Amino acid sequence: MKIIKIKLSISNAYLVKDKKSILVDTGAPNEAGKILKAVKQAGVDENDISLILHTHGHIDHAGSTAELKRILNVPTAVHAADAFMLRTGTNGEIKPRNVEAKMVAAMVVKPFEAVEPDIILEKEMSLKNFGVDGEIVFTPGHTKGSLSVMLPNQEAIIGDVMMGGWMGGNLFGTRPNYHYFIDDLAAVHASMKKIGDRKPSTVYVGHGGPLKFEAVVKKFAGKIQ
Ligand SMILES: [Zn+2]
Numbered sequence: 001m002k003i004i005k006i007k008l009s010i011s012n013a014y015l016v017k018d019k020k021s022i023l024v025d026t027g028a029p030n031e032a033g034k035i036l037k038a039v040k041q042a043g044v045d046e047n048d049i050s051l052i053l054h055t056h057g058h059i060d061h062a063g064s065t066a067e068l069k070r071i072l073n074v075p076t077a078v079h080a081a082d083a084f085m086l087r088t089g090t091n092g093e094i095k096p097r098n099v100e101a102k103m104v105a106a107m108v109v110k111p112f113e114a115v116e117p118d119i120i121l122e123k124e125m126s127l128k129n130f131g132v133d134g135e136i137v138f139t140p141g142h143t144k145g146s147l148s149v150m151l152p153n154q155e156a157i158i159g160d161v162m163m164g165g166w167m168g169g170n171l172f173g174t175r176p177n178y179h180y181f182i183d184d185l186a187a188v189h190a191s192m193k194k195i196g197d198r199k200p201s202t203v204y205v206g207h208g209g210p211l212k213f214e215a216v217v218k219k220f221a222g223k224i225q
């Protein structure tokens with residue numbers, strides 16, 4: 001099993017390679033080509049991708065889903081609370097946490113191509129049916145429908161529960177930081193704790209990273225313990 005980070009224009013998508021492979025997030029609009037190139041470079045056959053899973057419904061994580069769905073013709077999954085974002089190609093209410101975040105919101109948050117999700121997650125579930133030895137756990141706070149993928153090798157993909165560094169992860173990308181947008185801070189802290197309870201060694205985030213979980217615990221000490 002292996003996590004392959006696909007660095008895109010403003011976010012990361014991930015390929016989880018196991019018996020089969022799943023794609024976690026699809027970047028911003030018009031990034032399908034870049035993603036498929038990375039899939040090929042990882043030695044994965046497009047036909048071995050069994051699922052497109054979304055950590056949440058924002059434009060920089062679901063922006064190329066419609067395009068990839070047309071090419072790959074595999075099921076797409078999203079948490080029930082974020083399903084409307086894919087269905088309508090909108091981002092819901094964005095709550096920037098500071099001035100820099102407001103600027104990011106003005107640049108990034110736009111409508112995108114809508115796509116009807118095939119699997120609407122209301123319960124956490126295993127990914128075994130998709131050929132991946134891992135599980136989906138719900139980690140709300142950044143959005144109500146944010147989720148993470150926990151793998152048995154002590155690695156996890158946690159989307160925008162937090163981010164790496166500043167400037168969308170381009171500066172000090174391995175330093176854990178709060179994300180620009182937070183729907184519910186108490187829920188973010190509860191999700192950090194939920195992830196921490198599973199003792200991951202490394203977490204992969206939507207922007208920057210990966211992050212050593214030791215560094216996460218240090219940064220958010222007192223908030224998540
Ligand atoms: Zn987001």
Ligand SMILES: [Zn+2]
Pocket residue numbers: 011058060061160206207
């Ligand atoms: Zn993001």
